[in-house]
Amino acid sequence: MKYTDMKIAFQTVYTLWLREMLRFRRSKSRIIGSIATPLFFLVFLGSALDTAVDINGISYIDYMAPGIIAMSVLFSSLTGGISIIWDREFGYLKEILIAPVSRFYTALGKSVGGVTTALIQGIILMVIAGIIGVNYTSAWGQVLSIPIMFLIGLGFIGLGISIASKIESIEGFQLVMTFLTFPLLMASTAFYPLENLPVWLKTIVLLNPLTYGIESLRWALIADPQISPFTSLSVVIAFAFMMVILGGWSFNRVTS
Numbered sequence: 001m002k003y004t005d006m007k008i009a010f011q012t013v014y015t016l017w018l019r020e021m022l023r024f025r026r027s028k029s030r031i032i033g034s035i036a037t038p039l040f041f042l043v044f045l046g047s048a049l050d051t052a053v054d055i056n057g058i059s060y061i062d063y064m065a066p067g068i069i070a071m072s073v074l075f076s077s078l079t080g081g082i083s084i085i086w087d088r089e090f091g092y093l094k095e096i097l098i099a100p101v102s103r104f105y106t107a108l109g110k111s112v113g114g115v116t117t118a119l120i121q122g123i124i125l126m127v128i129a130g131i132i133g134v135n136y137t138s139a140w141g142q143v144l145s146i147p148i149m150f151l152i153g154l155g156f157i158g159l160g161i162s163i164a165s166k167i168e169s170i171e172g173f174q175l176v177m178t179f180l181t182f183p184l185l186m187a188s189t190a191f192y193p194l195e196n197l198p199v200w201l202k203t204i205v206l207l208n209p210l211t212y213g214i215e216s217l218r219w220a221l222i223a224d225p226q227i228s229p230f231t232s233l234s235v236v237i238a239f240a241f242m243m244v245i246l247g248g249w250s251f252n253r254v255t256s
Contacts, residue, residue: 012101013109020083020113024120034079034121035128038072042129045191055193058224065126065134066217067190069145070152073122074184074210077153078177080114081160084251085170107161107251111244114160115153122149126221137223145220148233151240152213158243162250184210189218194226209239 024031046061046068055063087096096106126142136142160177167173187204188211194202205211212227212235219225225232 008101009105012105013112016106016109017113017116020080020110020117023083024113024117031121034076035072035125037075038068038125039128041071042068042125042134043132056224058222059135061133062135062222063193063218063224064191065129066145066221067188067214069122069125069129069149069221070188070210070214070217071185071190072125073118073149073153073213074156075181076118076121077115077156078160078181080110080118080157081162081164082170082173083110083114084161084164085167085173088168089170103252104248107248108244110251111154111157111161111247114157115150118153118157119146119149122153136221141220141223145217148213148216148220148236151236152210152216155209155213155236155240155243158240158245158247161247162243165247165250165253184208187211189214189226209235212236212239 042061042064046064049060088094123146126145130136130142163176163180164173167176187201187208189205190210194205194211197205212232215225215227216229216232216236219229219232
């Protein structure tokens with residue numbers, strides 16, 4: 001790639017990233033809403049079961065925290081694809097599509113912008129969880145969790161963009177997200193340990209990419225993963241890579 005092409009690609013990604021950041025900053029209700037639901041689960045469900053459930057010597061609220069943080073990143077990342085539909089409805093998408101730049105870099109800019117907002121929300125929730133009593137293993141583990149959250153977000157926003165590229169209405173996209181997010185969350189290790197599940201459900205959980213994101217965070221934050229860190233991180237990286245490619249490929253076929 002020539003220097004000029006690289007410069008144009010960088011400017012495209014940066015401009016769309018900045019646009020997503022400005023949109024995020026202006027939408028305070030979105031910030032509050034995306035954090036409120038995971039925080040509700042953590043505070044009420046975690047606190048209610050904390051004294052009743054003990055998992056391998058770890059309190060339930062500590063066990064649950066990585067899953068709730070991943071839940072926040074999941075919700076924010078998947079819904080990030082809705083910006084494509086908004087842009088289509090207001091005519092901005094047409095301007096993007098006729099611009100003399102690769103659509104892949106356009107999709108990448110939207111992906112990086114969306115995953116940055118998801119990362120911010122995940123970090124906020126991680127800090128709040130620590131304040132309300134979640135015991136993290138180390139400060140280093142909290143730092144390590146940040147790139148893990150980024151990879152989780154990158155994978156699911158790629159999926160969100162690929163879905164949004166095929167749907168023309170906000171209502172339709174929200175309906176698909178409703179049917180997608182909660183099965184992903186419930187068929188994971190967010191709320192219950194893998195070893196206690198029946199074989200059929202364990203198989204489904206192990207096919208869920210979110211499971212490996214949660215276990216990667218669990219390894220970083222409380223040092224008690226149920227799947228080896230190497231396996232979990234490998235799956236998270238592979239999933240992020242494939243979904244970014246899928247998102248770029250799907251966006252390349254979008255019409256205004």
